[in-house]
Amino acid sequence: MRTYKSNRSSSQTAKKESSGKKRTSIWVSAAAVLLVAVAVTLSLTFGLRKSPSNDSVTTVTPPVVEKPTPITFSAPLASCTVKKAAALNKLVYNDTLKQWRTHNGVDFEAASGSDVWVIADGKVDKVENTILEGTVITVSHKDGYVSIYKGLGSSAVQEGDAVSAGAVIGKVGNMMCEQKMGAHLHLEMKKDGKYVVATDYFDVTADK
Numbered sequence: 264m265r266t267y268k269s270n271r272s273s274s275q276t277a278k279k280e281s282s283g284k285k286r287t288s289i290w291v292s293a294a295a296v297l298l299v300a301v302a303v304t305l306s307l308t309f310g311l312r313k314s315p316s317n318d319s320v321t322t323v324t325p326p327v328v329e330k331p332t333p334i335t336f337s338a339p340l341a342s343c344t345v346k347k348a349a350a351l352n353k354l355v356y357n358d359t360l361k362q363w364r365t366h367n368g369v370d371f372e373a374a375s376g377s378d379v380w381v382i383a384d385g386k387v388d389k390v391e392n393t394i395l396e397g398t399v400i401t402v403s404h405k406d407g408y409v410s411i412y413k414g415l416g417s418s419a420v421q422e423g424d425a426v427s428a429g430a431v432i433g434k435v436g437n438m439m440c441e442q443k444m445g446a447h448l449h450l451e452m453k454k455d456g457k458y459v460v461a462t463d464y465f466d467v468t469a470d471k
Contacts, residue, residue: 334406336382336464337428339371339450343467346370346447349460358443368413368451369461375416375446377435380428382410382450382465387424387432395440396449400432406454410461413449414438 347355347370354363373379385404392398398415416436420426435448452461 334383334404334408335428337380338465338467339380339382339412340373340377340448342372343465344372345462345467346372346444349458349462351458351460357441359439359441367458368411368449370441370444371448371450371467373435373446373448375435375437377448378431379412379415379433379435379448381426381430381432382461383408383428385410385426387420387422387426390418390420390422395438397436397438398433402426402432407456409453411451411453413451414441414447 347366349369350366353365355366356363357366381402383404385402385408387400388403388409389401390398391401396413398418400412400415400418400420402410402412404410412433414436415433418433420430420432426432435446437446438444438449441447441449450461452459452464
């Protein structure tokens with residue numbers, strides 16, 4: 264006796280398997296599409312965050328640097344006539360001391376008691392009373408300049424005072440080491456610690 268096995272069940276099983284495979288393929292495709300969409304969204308989102316808008320760009324303006332005003336000097340007396348010029352690099356004869364020596368300052372004619380004016384804004388560093396040079400006032404200015412006033416009879420300032428150009432700092436007196444020249448103002452100047460000729464920095468009457 265032959266037994267016949269029905270093909271119906273196997274056919275149905277095959278159909279079910281085929282249908283299952285199709286559904287799985289669809290889900291896999293859908294998941295892949297979804298992952299791509301998420302990746303694109305995240306890329307766009309973070310990309311926009313990293314790229315600043317034009318409104319957020321800050322323009323930096325460099326600071327304006329002002330050029331310093333150069334120092335200017337004015338005459339120390341109402342009338343400046345040179346009595347004896349400076350001699351920084353050679354020896355000249357001093358009639359009072361009977362010596363050959365350098366003459367680091369400029370001697371200006373001035374009557375005893377004449378006002379002496381500071382030649383530029385600055386600060387009084389020293390006020391000294393000496394035997395040979397009378398009252399000596401030292402004033403420091405900007406840019407490394409220093410002015411030294413010798414042969415004064417009195418001082419109108421004190422150490423540490425701030426002074427403006429043209430302010431009276433003292434009166435002309437006597438300078439014992441140049442006594443034979445009579446009353447006069449002996450003005451010395453320095454630039455960065457070295458002597459310079461005062462008359463190179465302001466106008467004076469022609470040398471006598």
